[in-house]
Amino acid sequence: MKSDIKLLENGKRLDGRKLDEIRPIKIDVGVLHRAEGSCYLEWGGNKVLAAVYGPREAVPRHTQNPLRAIVNARYNMAAFSVDDRKRPGPDRRSREISKVISEALEKIIILEKYPRAAIDVNIEILDAEAGTRCAGLTAAAVALVDAGIPMKDIPVACAAGKIEGQVVLDLGKEEDNFGQADLPIAISPRTGEILLLQMDGHLTQDEFDQALNLAIKGCNIVSELQKKAIMNKYQKKEGN
Amino acid sequence: MTITPVIKREYIQNLAKNGKREDGRKFDEYRDIQIETNVISKAEGSAKVKIGNTQVITGIKIDVGEPYPDSPNQGVMTTAAELIPMASPDFESGPPREDAIELARVVDRGIRESEIIDVEKLCIEEGEKVWIIFIDIHILDYDGNLFDAASLASLAALMTTKVPAERFEFGKDYPLPLKEPPVSCTSVKFNDTIVIDPSLDEEEIAEARLTVATDDKGDIRAMQKGLNGSFTVDEIKKVIKSSVDNGKKIREQLYKSVGK
Numbered sequence: 001m002k003s004d005i006k007l008l009e010n011g012k013r014l015d016g017r018k019l020d021e022i023r024p025i026k027i028d029v030g031v032l033h034r035a036e037g038s039c040y041l042e043w044g045g046n047k048v049l050a051a052v053y054g055p056r057e058a059v060p061r062h063t064q065n066p067l068r069a070i071v072n073a074r075y076n077m078a079a080f081s082v083d084d085r086k087r088p089g090p091d092r093r094s095r096e097i098s099k100v101i102s103e104a105l106e107k108i109i110i111l112e113k114y115p116r117a118a119i120d121v122n123i124e125i126l127d128a129e130a131g132t133r134c135a136g137l138t139a140a141a142v143a144l145v146d147a148g149i150p151m152k153d154i155p156v157a158c159a160a161g162k163i164e165g166q167v168v169l170d171l172g173k174e175e176d177n178f179g180q181a182d183l184p185i186a187i188s189p190r191t192g193e194i195l196l197l198q199m200d201g202h203l204t205q206d207e208f209d210q211a212l213n214l215a216i217k218g219c220n221i222v223s224e225l226q227k228k229a230i231m232n233k234y235q236k237k238e239g240n
Numbered sequence: 241m242t243i244t245p246v247i248k249r250e251y252i253q254n255l256a257k258n259g260k261r262e263d264g265r266k267f268d269e270y271r272d273i274q275i276e277t278n279v280i281s282k283a284e285g286s287a288k289v290k291i292g293n294t295q296v297i298t299g300i301k302i303d304v305g306e307p308y309p310d311s312p313n314q315g316v317m318t319t320a321a322e323l324i325p326m327a328s329p330d331f332e333s334g335p336p337r338e339d340a341i342e343l344a345r346v347v348d349r350g351i352r353e354s355e356i357i358d359v360e361k362l363c364i365e366e367g368e369k370v371w372i373i374f375i376d377i378h379i380l381d382y383d384g385n386l387f388d389a390a391s392l393a394s395l396a397a398l399m400t401t402k403v404p405a406e407r408f409e410f411g412k413d414y415p416l417p418l419k420e421p422p423v424s425c426t427s428v429k430f431n432d433t434i435v436i437d438p439s440l441d442e443e444e445i446a447e448a449r450l451t452v453a454t455d456d457k458g459d460i461r462a463m464q465k466g467l468n469g470s471f472t473v474d475e476i477k478k479v480i481k482s483s484v485d486n487g488k489k490i491r492e493q494l495y496k497s498v499g500k
Contacts, residue, residue, distance in 0.1 A: 020418070032326070033383045034381050053329050078378050079299065081283075081299070085303060088376065122324065122325050124324065124380070127283075129281075153497065
């Protein structure tokens with residue numbers, strides 16, 4: 001896609017951010033009553049809710065694994081979350097995102113503790129503005145902590161990309177639409193392992209190295225915000 | 241349908257015999273309501289409503305399309321509700337089932353039949369182009385009384401909706417033309433006790449349900465009875481009276497939340 005919009009001017013991006021600056025993020029833990037764990041996350045213009053149920057018996061039964069639990073992440077966009085109304089229900093894009101998020105979370109959850117069980121992770125995109133899969137996975141990780149699911153680490157996601165030939169952190173809406181590359185990743189911040197990686201566009205090998213490093217840097221920033229939000233919630237509880 | 245433990249049923253029934261409810265409310269007392277409007281920036285109108293722990297978001301999207309052949313000068317309105325698995329351990333993903341369809345249809349009727357949207361003002365070019373209003377209800381957290389939460393969220397969302405005329409190059413954006421909305425109140429009956437605004441536990445042991453929508457004059461604008469129990473005529477009258485009283489308070493809060 002080509003456009004006349006200038007995505008970079010004097011080193012500043014359309015929304016005034018620097019090249020390596022992340023959009024503002026707000027995280028609330030435990031916002032739903034029914035779910036065993038939940039998280040509400042705002043990331044720039046994205047508004048995302050995540051809720052966790054389980055571990056509980058996996059149904060239908062043929063999905064059960066006798067040695068470990070399975071993770072069912074379900075990424076769903078609200079009909080009103082995008083400019084042109086989206087038809088409710090899963091489409092090919094949301095099924096794919098659900099799959100890669102499930103797989104990323106399966107690496108980090110201690111699944112062997114719960115044979116034949118399912119851990120259901122529901123991710124609802126209420127307002128969408130580029131980077132919803134990263135926001136969704138980041139919120140899901142916090143909801144899993146809130147639900148008390150044993151994990152080796154708190155996974156976190158962030159994207160880097162390329163606009164006007166420059167590698168930048170956390171693409172905004174226009175940058176996603178008219179930029180040259182998008183590289184969303186999720187990592188385990190404790191070990192640096194990469195749990196999710198997708199890329200579209202065009203990057204040289206050098207640019208890829210640069211973008212990957214920048215995305216990891218972004219993940220570490222978001223990771224601190226996740227931990228702060230979780231501490232906030234549980235410290236308050238002890239105080240009461 | 242979930243299996244309600246006998247102990248829970250007896251506990252709620254015994255409380256009711258002493259004039260009490262699980263959460264300390266009176267029989268005709270509604271839970272606290274919170275209404276937040278303009279919560280979704282991509283939607284043309286939106287509202288989040290909390291009734292106790294129940295949480296619902298409605299978003300309104302508006303598009304241009306063709307009118308139905310039998311009403312060439314009227315806009316089109318559709319309502320859809322999703323009981324997403326986030327809201328309850330008992331909700332499953334997949335196409336909407338009968339309870340989601342009943343919910344969407346009752347909300348839709350409350351808006352359509354009370355004619356609060358002036359559909360003739362939504363005609364752009366007779367027989368060719370009209371505005372299409374999509375009302376999408378998202379249940380986020382289910383602790384009873386979805387009917388009232390969903391219709392209140394939909395009303396608040398509609399009252400803050402702007403028709404996006406600029407985007408389609410039909411002049412300036414303007415607020416959706418609306419009339420006075422009726423407000424619905426739901427009550428349930430178990431063991432000859434009638435309570436308004438049932439919690440999930442009360443809903444699970446309920447024998448009969450009655451939703452009454454009333455307008456600002458105290459007139460009745462829509463009703464729906466549900467479940468396989470029955471009401472006496474006197475009980476119906478009692479329910480109507482408490483629906484009018486509570487409806488008045490809810491309407492005041494609704495107007496306040498949309499800045500009227």
